[in-house]
Amino acid sequence: MQELQTLIDAKPKPSERPIINSGWHIVLCEPNVEIQVSIALNVRGYESFCPAEHRPQRTNRTKNGRRVYEDRAKAMIPGYNFVRFEYRKWDFEGVKAVRGVRGFMKVADRHGDMVPAGLSGADIERLRAEDEAAFVRHQALMAKRATDEADRIAGKPEVEFEAGKQVRIDGPTGERWVGVMVRQRGSSRVELLRANAKIIVPHSKIHNLCE
Structure with a gap:
């Protein structure tokens, strides 16, 4: 990841040569459409990859009295995508014709000509590993949310009472408050x-602070 960011931030010098032996090139995308671009490229027969981060996002819908969360995938590196061409089968114009693609990152070769920048196979493998790890973390979080929701429906409180413990509280109109448990009622x-004032709330409105 750091190597990629260095390439993105660096100003190309005439003596530098792009790493293109692997066939992977850096695609510049419009904001917030990186994953859609990757899907579109793959549908068109290109080999495209966009490392992603997955985050649960609250919606306006409710179920069993609680907000519904949906999976929201966002590009791990905003504004960038990656596509691979077979040797001598480069199709830069075809990729640029896909909606959401702004072009290719370019660097200067040893002759001073600007050519599409590339990544090594090792760089791509590191990104794939980070992408997979991010997805595993997301799956674990969603599984925990499902378990907590099942316990709540069954009547089991999400957070056991512990005097002095800091927790998150569901406010009356959807706010997220933070408070400290004092005693059971x-x-x-x-x-x-909460905020130097004592309040009494249903146990079902109390959640772990880390969520």
Whole structure:
């Protein structure tokens, strides 16, 4: 990742030569369409890759009294995509014809001519590993959310009472407050300290702060 960012930030010098032996080239994309561009390129028969980060995003829909989360994938490196050509089968114009593509990153070769920049196979493999790791982390988070939701529906509180523990609280109109648990009030309510004021809320409205 650092090597790629160095290439992106560096100003090309005439003595530098692009790494193109692997056939992988750096595609410049319009903002927020990097993944769609990668899908479009693959549909057209190109070999394209866009490393992504997956994040649960709250929607305006509710289910069982709680906000519904959806998977939102975003490019790990905003504004960039990668495409591979077979040797002597370069089709830069075909890629640039795809909606959302601005062109190719270029660097100067030893003759001073600007040519499409490339990445080594090792660079691509590192990016693939980061992409896979990000997806595994996302799957683990979504699995935990599903388990927590099942426990909530079954009546089990998401957070066990612990005096002095800092937690997140669902506000009356969807706000996310932070408070400290003080004492239990019966079997289903908890007294908390928030902004120097004590409040009593249903246990179901209390969540782990890290979420």
